[in-house]
Amino acid sequence: EAAATTVRRLSLYLRFLEQSEAEGVATVASTALAARAGASPAQVRKDLSFFGSFGRRGVGYSVPLLAARLREILGLGRRYRVILIGAGRVGTALAAYPGFAARGFDVAAIYDVAPALVGTRVNELIVRDAARVEADLAAVPAAIAVIATPAAAAQAMADRLVKAGVRALLNFAPVPLAVPPGVAVSDVNMALELEVLSYGLKHPAP
Amino acid sequence: EAAATTVRRLSLYLRFLEQSEAEGVATVASTALAARAGASPAQVRKDLSFFGSFGRRGVGYSVPLLAARLREILGLGRRYRVILIGAGRVGTALAAYPGFAARGFDVAAIYDVAPALVGTRVNELIVRDAARVEADLAAVPAAIAVIATPAAAAQAMADRLVKAGVRALLNFAPVPLAVPPGVAVSDVNMALELEVLSYGLKHPAP
């Protein structure tokens, strides 16, 4: 099972390949993919060989072939309905972010419990009462839910979502979520990103 | 030079060690560290050997020793002043996030260009006019800046910040930033996090 860090690298390789495709480049070397993803060429070859053989030594990887294969491996051959739980700062920033739709993730609904927020407009969406989550999911399922609530509400909401059929959660709340096997959870933590920078400050790249 | 993906794993190992320390656990095995960071035990041993030898086979790693060493490697032995550029949804969500101060990152100021926002209160801070960034940094330097502006304003602001002495940027804007060597940049992209989930949906963990 590829770990989240491997999958993030695959996403970065795919970005680079899509850019190369747009520039009409036919093949890329593992060194170019490595530079893009902050990995070593050996790591690139290891990542890609996990999923089958793609490149030939000395020639590199075929851009269209590898891009199509990575899209398939990452499950990007389809679009996903995404629902946002919490219409506060994080929730509304995500609802407005064009980067999701561009990658096949359609934000379909945004929910909140605050009476002052329910019924207000966030971009193309109207904030719905969180009490309706289950009924809405029974009518039209969603594969992914983003939890952007305060920490205290996160686990209870995760339980409701999993029970209603959601199988993947992007969690912003600063609490680890307990979910049954078969449910994917990705925790977002900006403090971790800052630690990447504090490392960079201590060891400046040449 | 350790890549960003390695450094993120080190941060996750440190989280786990700190939790173990709080629970009074004296040693941990590489398998426990691996499970926490979504890596393999061999990857853990490789990551840690890069920085010197810590554990003994069969005995595991000393929790206090390894935690102290990782804090030093990650540059967490000190506190960092962080400034936020952009007091919109992302900027204000970050200003309010307790996770930063807990890890040694003190949000010292938040800037915007919109007259309606300058002078308003965001948590403990008052939004300052972005025109004052250089003068403020000349008076009190900051190591890290977070760019939470629209894409169009991001590069120009990055140039100003680097010129004023900032050496690390956390970039939310959906544009790659061009910076001179020696400046660390970490791009945040939530679409990448969703791709980790779409992979998880296609390959559910057992």
Ligand SMILES: NC(=O)c1ccc[n+]([C@@H]2O[C@H](COP(=O)([O-])OP(=O)(O)OC[C@H]3O[C@@H](n4cnc5c(N)ncnc54)[C@H](O)[C@@H]3O)[C@@H](O)[C@H]2O)c1
């Ligand atoms: N991981 C990170 O890097 C990071 C950064 C900033 C904020 N956060 C976290 O993200 C979360 C959201 O932050 P924010 O700044 O948007 O907070 P916010 O207070 O602006 O928004 C939270 C919203 O959730 C709503 N809510 C509360 N309970 C709910 C429920 N049961 N169902 C639906 N909605 C509910 C509230 O009414 C509010 O509108 C917090 O947990 C915060 O700690 C994380």
Ligand SMILES: NC(=O)c1ccc[n+]([C@@H]2O[C@H](COP(=O)([O-])OP(=O)(O)OC[C@H]3O[C@@H](n4cnc5c(N)ncnc54)[C@H](O)[C@@H]3O)[C@@H](O)[C@H]2O)c1
């Ligand atoms: N990477 C991700 O996953 C992700 C998710 C959501 C949003 N975003 C991006 O983050 C950025 C901020 O998003 P948001 O929702 O907070 O937008 P927003 O419009 O709510 O806030 C942007 C703020 O920047 C201010 N601003 C504009 N030019 C400036 C300048 N030169 N100096 C200082 N401030 C300036 C604006 O006045 C505004 O208040 C956008 O680029 C958006 O695309 C990224």
